[in-house]
Amino acid sequence: xxxxxxxxxxxxxxxxxxxxxxxxxxxxxxxxxxxxxxxxxxxxxxxxxxxxxxxxxxxxxxxxxxxxxxxxxxxxxxxxxxxxxxxxxxxxxxxxxxxxxxxxxxxxxxxxxxxxxxxxxxxxxxxxxxxxxxxxxxxxxxxxxxxxxxxxxxxxxxxxxxxxxxxxxxxxxxxxxxxxxxxxxxxxxxxxxxxxxxxxxxxxxxxxxxxxxxxxxxxxxxxxxxxxxxxxxxxxxxxxxxxxxxxxxxxxxxxxxxxxxxxxxxxxxxxxxxxxxxxxxxxxxxxxxxxxxxxxxxxxxxxxxxxxxxxxxxxxxxxxxxxxxxxxxxxxxxxx
Amino acid sequence: xxxxxxxxxxxxxxxxxxxxxxxxxxxxxxxxxxxxxxxxxxxxxxxxxxxxxxxxxxxxxxxxxxxxxxxxxxxxxxxxxxxxxxxxxxxxxxxxxxxxxxxxxxxxxxxxxxxxxxxxxxxxxxxxxxxxxxxxxxxxxxxxxxxxxxxxxxxxxxxxxxxxxxxxxxxxxxxxxxxxxxxxxxxxxxxxxxxxxxxxxxxxxxxxxxxxxxxxxxxxxxxxxxxxxxxxxxxxxxxxxxxxxxxxxxxxxxxxxxxxxxxxxxxxxxxxxxxxxxxxxxxxxxxxxxxxxxxxxxxxxxxxxxxxxxxxxxxxxxxxxxxxxxxxxxxxxxxx
Numbered sequence: 001x002x003x004x005x006x007x008x009x010x011x012x013x014x015x016x017x018x019x020x021x022x023x024x025x026x027x028x029x030x031x032x033x034x035x036x037x038x039x040x041x042x043x044x045x046x047x048x049x050x051x052x053x054x055x056x057x058x059x060x061x062x063x064x065x066x067x068x069x070x071x072x073x074x075x076x077x078x079x080x081x082x083x084x085x086x087x088x089x090x091x092x093x094x095x096x097x098x099x100x101x102x103x104x105x106x107x108x109x110x111x112x113x114x115x116x117x118x119x120x121x122x123x124x125x126x127x128x129x130x131x132x133x134x135x136x137x138x139x140x141x142x143x144x145x146x147x148x149x150x151x152x153x154x155x156x157x158x159x160x161x162x163x164x165x166x167x168x169x170x171x172x173x174x175x176x177x178x179x180x181x182x183x184x185x186x187x188x189x190x191x192x193x194x195x196x197x198x199x200x201x202x203x204x205x206x207x208x209x210x211x212x213x214x215x216x217x218x219x220x221x222x223x224x225x226x227x228x229x230x231x232x233x234x235x236x237x238x239x240x241x242x243x244x245x246x247x248x249x250x251x252x253x254x255x256x257x258x259x260x261x262x263x264x265x266x267x268x269x270x271x272x273x274x275x276x277x278x279x280x281x282x283x284x285x286x287x288x289x290x291x292x293x294x295x296x297x298x299x300x301x302x303x304x305x306x307x308x309x310x311x312x313x314x315x316x317x318x319x320x321x322x323x324x325x326x327x328x329x330x331x332x333x334x335x336x
Numbered sequence: 337x338x339x340x341x342x343x344x345x346x347x348x349x350x351x352x353x354x355x356x357x358x359x360x361x362x363x364x365x366x367x368x369x370x371x372x373x374x375x376x377x378x379x380x381x382x383x384x385x386x387x388x389x390x391x392x393x394x395x396x397x398x399x400x401x402x403x404x405x406x407x408x409x410x411x412x413x414x415x416x417x418x419x420x421x422x423x424x425x426x427x428x429x430x431x432x433x434x435x436x437x438x439x440x441x442x443x444x445x446x447x448x449x450x451x452x453x454x455x456x457x458x459x460x461x462x463x464x465x466x467x468x469x470x471x472x473x474x475x476x477x478x479x480x481x482x483x484x485x486x487x488x489x490x491x492x493x494x495x496x497x498x499x500x501x502x503x504x505x506x507x508x509x510x511x512x513x514x515x516x517x518x519x520x521x522x523x524x525x526x527x528x529x530x531x532x533x534x535x536x537x538x539x540x541x542x543x544x545x546x547x548x549x550x551x552x553x554x555x556x557x558x559x560x561x562x563x564x565x566x567x568x569x570x571x572x573x574x575x576x577x578x579x580x581x582x583x584x585x586x587x588x589x590x591x592x593x594x595x596x597x598x599x600x601x602x603x604x605x606x607x608x609x610x611x612x613x614x615x616x617x618x619x620x621x622x623x624x625x626x627x628x629x630x631x632x633x634x635x636x637x638x639x640x641x642x643x644x645x646x647x648x649x650x651x652x653x654x655x656x657x658x659x660x661x662x663x664x665x666x667x668x669x670x671x672x
Contacts, residue, residue, distance in 0.1 A: 059601040222596065244597045255591025260558065263581045263608035265395040270606045272599030 002029040004017065007099040008311055010064045014055050015252045017319055019165040020312045022055070023070065023098075028335045030101050038086045042096050044122045045308065045329040047315045049220075052248040060274055070098035070311075074331070075112075075122055086111065086120050091118060098311055100331055103165040118334050122299040123156060123326040124289055131242060132160035132218075133285040137168070139152065139242035139273045140216040144169030146211045149229055152220035153191065154181035156300075156326035157242060161218045163298050170216070172208045175202060177321045181309060184324070189299055203228040213237075219270075221246045227257035239270040250317045301325025338365040344434040344647055346400045350391050352587045353655055356648045358391070359434075366437050374422045374442045376412040378432050380458045381644065381665040383651045384409065385556075388584040396610055406434035406647075410667070411448075411458055422447065427454060429462065434647055436667055454670050459492060459662040460625055460636040466564060467578060467611040468496035468554075469621040473504070475609045476552040477574035480505030483546045485565055488556035489527065490517035492636075492662035493578060497554045497632050498527050508553070509545045511561060513657045522661070525635055539564040549573075555606075557582045563593035569657065575606040585655045636663025 004027050011024040015076050033039055053059050054071045054083065055289040064071045074096035078086050083106050094109040096102045106151070113120055123129065135157075148165040152158040153174025162185060165172040173193045175183040182194035195205030204224050206214065213234035219226060222244025229239070247254060263270060292298045305314040308331045317323045340363050347360040362630025369375055389395050390407045400407045405406060410432035413423050419442050430445040438588045448457055459465065471493075472478050484501040488494040491511025501508040509529045510521040518530035531541030538561050542550065549570035553611065555562060565575070583590060599606060614621070628634045639659040641650040644667045654660045 053601075060603075061418035118407050148622060226596075227592075241596070241599050243600060247597055256563075256593045256596050258589035258592055260562075260577070260606075261583055261608075263577050263606065264610065265389075265608070267396075267608050267610055267613060269608075270596075270599065272597075272601070272603050272605075274600065274603055278605060 003101065004028070005030045005099055005101040006308060007069045007097070008308065010055055010066055010068060010070050012066065013063075014052065015266065017249050017316045018052070018055070018312055023312045025309075031103065033080055033082045033103065035082050036105055037081075037103055038078055038083045038109075040096060040102050040104065040109070041079045042074050042076045042100055042102065042308075042331040043118060043334055044076075045072050045074040045081075045098060045304070045311065045330060045331050046122055046127075047305075047311065047318060047327040049243050049245045049248055049318050051315055052319065056248075060169040071095055072098045072311075073127060075126075076331075077117055077334075088218075089246055091116065091121075093121065098308065100308060104239060108299045111263050116263045119131070119302055119328075120300070120305075122328055123302060124160060124298060125286055125292055127275050128326055129160055129289045130278055130282060131157045131284045132164055132280070133289060134275065134278045135240045135273055136161045136164050136216070136218055138278070139271050140218060140238045142168055142170050142216045145171075146215035147171045147173070147177065147213065149173045149206065149210065149214050149233075150191075150218040150220070151175045151225050151229075151247060152321075153185050153194065155220060158218065158220055159185060159189060159325070160298065161242075161302065163189055164292075165216075165218075166190050167292060167297055171210075173206070175205075175221075181324065197225065202230065206232050216240070218242060219244070223247065223254060227259060230257050230259045230262045233262055233266045233268050235268075235270070237266055237268040239268065241270060241272040245319065302328055304328045304330050306330050326327050339437065340364070341366045341435055341437040342644060343405045343436075345646065346391055346402055346406050348402065349399075350356045350388065353585050353652045354388070354391070354648055359648045361645075369416055369418045369439065372418045372441055372525055373417075374414055374445075375416040376432060376438050376440065376445070377415045378412045378436055378438065378644075378667040379454060379648065379670055380412075381408050381432070381434060382458055382463075382665050383503055383641075383647065383663040385579050385654050385664060387585060387651055388454045388655065394582075398533050400608050403457075407431055408647075411454055411462075412438070412667075413670075425519060427452065427457075429457065434644065435637050436644060439494045445584065449578060455638055455664075456629070456636070457641075458664055459638060460496060460629055461622055462636060463611050464492045464620060464662055465496055465625045465636075466614055466621045468493045468500055469625060470611065470614045470617070471576045471578050471609055472497045472500050472552070472554055475612070476554060476574045477609050478504055478506050478552045481507075482551035483507045483509070483549065483570075484552045484554065485509045485511065485542065485550050486527075486554040486556070486560050488531065488581060489521050490660060491556060493526060494554065495521060495661070496634065496636065497578075499525055500628075501552075501554075502526050502528075503628060503633055507546075509542070511541075511557075517660065520524055526558040533561065538611065539567065539645060542568050552576070554578060555580070558592075559583065559590060566593050566595045566598045567606050568599055569602045571604075573602055574603040575604065577606060577608040581655065597670055638664055640664045640666050642666050
C-alpha cells in the first residue's frame with residue numbers, strides 16, 4: 001500500500017478571517033520518485049501573518065492559485081532522494097506547503113546543518129529570527145541609547161525584535177494585547193515598558209513611556225497604532241515595516257494614518273522589507289542569534305498545534321492575537 | 337523723519353486657507369542700529385507651501401507666535417551695518433519675515449556672492465533648486481533608465497525635480513492641474529508625459545504612462561495621489577517626501593493612503609526631507625544647477641506679485657494651484 005499525501009488545498013479566496021470552507025482536504029498516494037527528485041516528509045509547518053496575503057492577492061509573490069496546495073513555509077526530513085544534492089535524513093526548509101509530503105526537484109529548499117535543533121530553526125534561528133534581526137538593525141538602524149517601539153510585541157518576530165533592541169542598548173517599549181502578553185514581555189523578556197492596546201490608549205502610553213519621542217519603530221500592525229507612533233517620532237526616526245497584520249483580515253481597505261506629513265517635519269524614513277532579500281546574509285544573523293541564545297539573552301516561545309488538519313483553524317489565531325510565541329503546526333514527528 | 341517698517345503680523349491661526357483677518361498690518365519706525373546689528377531692506381519674499389504649516393502648528397520649527405511678524409524666507413539688501421560680517425550693499429537671504437525691513441544680529445543670514453542674480457537666487461539657484469536636487473538625487477536616488485513621477489509638477493520645486501530627472505536620464509511623468517500646466521511641463525520642460533489630475537484619473541494615467549511601474553516618486557501633495565502612486569510602485573521604489581500640500585489647508589485631518597502595505601511587498605522606502613539639512617552641501621547643488629542653467633537644460637519660471645500688502649491674498653494661490661512657477665512677493669526694488 002502506498003503512502004498517502006494529505007493536503008489542504010485553497011478552495012476560495014478568504015474574505016476577512018479564514019473560513020474552513022476556504023480550504024479543501026485532499027488525499028492522494030505519493031507517486032514514485034523520478035530522477036532528480038526528492039521526497040520530503042513535512043514536520044513543522046509555520047503559520048505566518050503573510051499566509052492571508054498569499055491566499056488573497058498577488059503581492060511579493062503571486063496569489064496561491066485556487067485548487068493548489070496552500071503555500072506554507074515549513075521544515076521537513078528527506079525520506080528518499082534521487083537528487084544528488086540531498087540524502088535521506090537531511091533536514092530541509094522551504095515552501096513545502098500545507099501537506100504531509102512533498103515531491104520536488106529541491107530548488108528553493110535549504111539544507112540545515114546536521115544537528116540543528118528543528119524547532120529553533122522554525123523560529124529564532126530561522127526566518128523569524130532573521131526578520132527581527134535585519135528589520136531592526138539593517139532597516140531600523142537601532143542604536144544604543146535610542147528609544148525603540150515594537151508592535152505585536154508578544155508575537156514571534158516582535159518578541160525577538162524587542163530583545164535584540166535590549167541587547168543593542170535601546171530603551172524598548174512593546175505594544176501588545178492583554179495583560180498576560182504585557183507581563184511576559186516586560187517580566188520575562190526584559191522590555192522596559194509595555195502598552196496593552198486592548199485596555200489603554202496607545203497614544204497616552206507612548207507619551208508616558210517615551211516622553212522624548214521615538215527613534216525606531218518596528219512596525220507589525222499598521223492602522224491606528226502607526227498613526228499614534230508617527231505623532232511621536234523624533235528627528236531622523238526610522239520605521240521598519242515588517243508587516244501590517246491589522247490590515248490583512250479587513251474586508252474593505254482601511255484608511256491609512258492621517259499624519260504622514262510627520263515624515264517631512266521629522267525627516268524620517270519608513271521602509272518595508274522582506275526577510276527573503278536577506279538570505280545571502282543569513283550567516284551574519286544566525287551567528288549572532290545563536291550566540292545570544294546560548295548566552296541566555298534571547299528567549300523564544302513556540303505555540304505548537306498538533307496535526308495538519310488543524311491548520312485552517314489555527315491560522316486565525318494570528319489575526320485574533322491568540323497565539324503566544326511562534327505559531328507552528330506539527331505535521332509529523334521529528335524522527336519517523 | 338524716520339523710515340517706517342511695514343509688517344504683516346500673525347493675528348490668528350488659519351483654519352483651511354488663509355484669511356486676511358489672520359494677519360494684522362502694522363507700521364512702526366525703524367529704530368537706530370545698535371552695535372553688532374544689521375539693517376536689511378527686504379526685496380523678494382518667498383511664498384512657500386510650508387507657510388501654512390508655520391502659521392498653524394509646531395512642526396520642524398515652532399509655530400509663529402500670535403502677534404509676531406509672519407515668518408518668511410526672503411532676500412534683501414543690507415542698508416546699514418554695525419556688524420563687521422556685513423556691509424551696506426550686501427545681498428543676504430534668510431528668514432527675513434513678512435516685513436519691509438528687518439534689524440538683526442545677522443545670525444542665520446547667508447551672504448550671496450557679489451553679482452548673483454537676485455531673482456534666480458529665490459528659485460533655481462536657491463532653496464527651491466536645492467530642494468529639488470537633494471530630494472531627487474539624495475533621497476530619491478533617481479538613476480538613468482528609471483521611471484520618475486513628480487506631483488505638483490508645474491510648481492517651483494516639482495518643475496525642477498522633473499527637469500533634473502530628465503538630465504539624469506529618467507522617464508519623467510508629471511502630475512499637474514489643468515491643461516496649461518500640463519502643456520508647459522511636456523512641451524517647454526521636456527517631461528515625457530503629464531497627467532491632468534483635474535480632468536483625468538491619476539491611477540489610469542499612471543497605468544498608461546508607467547506600465548511597468550514607478551521607481552521614484554517625488555511627493556509634493558499627499559492624499560489620493562500618493563495612494564495611486566503606491567499602488568504602482570516597483571521593487572525597491574523610493575518616495576522622496578518633499579511636502580504634502582493637499583493636507584495643509586484641510587480643516588480636519590484626512591485619512592492617509594490605505595495601501596501602505598505596498599512598502600512591504602515592494603520593499604520600498606518613503607522618506608521625508610528638508611532642504612535646511614543640506615545647507616552644508618549647498619555648493620554641490622548650486623554648482624550643478626548653475627551649469628545646467630547656463631547650458632539651457634533647466635527652465636525656471638517666477639510668478640511675481642507686487643507689494644508686501646498682497647502677501648496674505650497671494651499665499652493662497654499656492655494651495656489653490658493658481659501660480660505658475662515660483663511665487664514671490666516683490667517687497668522693494670532690487671536697487672534702492
